[in-house]
Amino acid sequence: MLFAAGSLLGVGLYARRGRTRERVDLYFADGSMISIAGDSPEASRLIPLARDAIRSARS
């Protein structure tokens, strides 16, 4: 039972580790930087555009 629970936890952690957190990092001319989470409203326009660019470069 303990072994099964440990295995499940390990599988879960491994899957979580492999998933890249979507985000957008912006660096401004004044030296400041903000990191926007991928599920935020500001990133909702930027992330699909970035995906398009990555697919275009690979096509």
Add this chain to the structure above:
Amino acid sequence: MTEAETALAELTEISSQVEAAVLFDRDGAIAGSTVTDDSAGRVASTARAVLEAAEQIRGQEVTQIQAATGEGSLFVVRDGKQLIAATTGPDPTAGLVFYDLRSCLRKAAAKPKPKPKRRKPAKRTGSKSSGTS
């Protein structure tokens, strides 16, 4: 080979993380790329759209962007009117990629060094000595 093409060739040689890169200006004119012209045009126009959308968030000039997605990352770096967009796989070392892209932009913007002029051999104007003493 143009300065832009040389800079991009060096970038792909140095950085194992960069999959593709496009050098262009704010008007969309492409100076060089590591992909086909068709792909380069689409990457450049999308990167410009990303930059414009990013600048609307704070109303400030953005100089660098990393957009990390599950499929990979898009990097955009600006130096004046010149821009470079590059794509990588997932989880790149962002600091290294930014450094390589900035170096590439600087090299592409550098004026080609003029070739050193060959000196003309000096004319011998003096009279030959007779060699007798």
